[in-house]
Amino acid sequence: MQRPEPEPQSFDRVLSSMCTEPHSDARAAAERFLAANPGDPATYETVAALEERAVERLATLAEHPIPSDAAGYVTSGGTEANVQAVRSARNRHDGGRDDRGVNVVAPESAHFSFTKAAELLDVELRTVPVDDDYRADTDAVAAAVDDATALVVGVAGTTEYGRVDPIPELAAIAAEAGARFHVDAAWGGFVLPFTDHDWSFADAAVDTLTIDPHKFGQAPVPAGGLLAREDAALDALAVNTPYLESRSQATLTGTRSGAGVAGAVAAMDALWPDGYREAADRAADHADWLAAELADRGYDVVDPELPLVAAAVPESEFAALRDAGWKISRTGTGELRVVCMPHVTRSTLRAFLDDLDRIRG
Known part of the structure; x- marks a missing residue:
């Protein structure tokens, strides 16, 4: 007996998801690039050029001082971007790659991906309380950081209450501690440009930032985003790839979705601003x-x-x-x-x- 072809689930009654229906241009672009692998940009040059466009457009949304110079790449989602931000900060901390006695300080409202990152990367995750309005308590963050703090995390659009942490204040705490500062704007990043919140590279000394086109950006899944203020953040992630045409790779996964890259560019071209x-x-x-x-x-x-x-x-x-x-x-x-x-x-x-x-x- 032949089984009927399954149909994708309708979004009609979905009220819990932070993903949505892709824009029609994004859907068409994704289909064209189903077989392209941006994990080897020297081989797949067309999708590599599209990824450069994606990073520049994301950097524009996040107010990078020079969007065309921003470092970053299209990830599988916010989890990968957050893991990579922790990994980069750990590798750039005073002891370098051989130093594993470091910690990350994040509010208890931070996404569960930071728990995964801490386990995968052998770093201590120090979660601190939020205030009465569900935002990171800056006094608690300041008390938690020390010389071994590699990264302080702020959230711009928390997954439970949609709150924006006091990003400039957290960045100042990180700088005082000699730590890097990461903003998780995976969900909020495509909404915040149209608010008066301080959250971006222009608002604070942000080192890395997560922003996902496949959420409010209306790109197809998977299309997350990791941005960095400077190349050094990605350089700290690079490993040699001797059998590829591209001789090094800073991404977490090897083979990646060309569909996600192309769909993200198409969505942003159609909808920004x-x-x-x-x-x-x-x-x-x-x-x-x-x-x-x-x-x-x-x-x-x-x-x-x-x-x-x-x-x-x-x-x-x-x-x-x-x-x-x-x-x-x-x-x-x-x-x-x-x-x-x-x-x-x-x-x-x-x-x-x-x-x-x-x-x-």
Whole structure:
């Protein structure tokens, strides 16, 4: 018996994901470059040139002082970029590559990829508390750093509450400790340019930065991004590759997705800046509207800063919404978490609230 071809899952009821439907230009570009491998740029020259364009466009979003000179590459996602930022900082710390007695200081709101990085790279991860508004507590960060701190991490768009840490203050703490400073803007990076937040290379002494086109950038998966202020950050990652046409490689993976690179460039060409500004404004409006509607129903709601809504919804109601087909998730302390990505419309949110009202009776 022949099985039917599986169809991709619809985004219609997906409210928990930080990925979204790719732009049509990005989808077409990805298909054209399915077989290209930017892991060997000397062999695959066309996609290598596209990756240079991708890095320059990402650097423009992140306000690198000279976008055409920015270092970086298109990663598989934010996890790889964060692991590489830790690896680079460890390798550049005072003892160099042979020094493994180093630590990384990050707020407890940091993405779980930093836990993976610490385990993989044999560094100590020191997580510090957040303040009452879910942002990194600068006093706690300052108390945690020492001479062995290789990296301080700030988050610009936390995955649970959409908060932006005090990036300039954290950068100053890192500089005082002689550490590198990394900003994880994997999700927030395509929204923050249209806000008044301080988060970018222009706002602080940022050494490395994660920013993912396959999130709010509307590129196909996989298309993450790692940016660095200077070449030395990537030089610290390079290993010899004697059998390739390219004689060294700074990336974490060898073979990489040409589709992701081409799709990221196509999405940014199509949407920067006006398309992204419009998407960010719509998402912010949706988040504010949903937060107000939930508050009107008596739920405790965390005031949205970026387009992410968290609210204290009882477990029985949360489970019933899941049973109704809604793809929703919870924060670490149990709140309902809704991410207003570009595919999330006002009609979708109304349908979600209709189901919630029915469940509440």
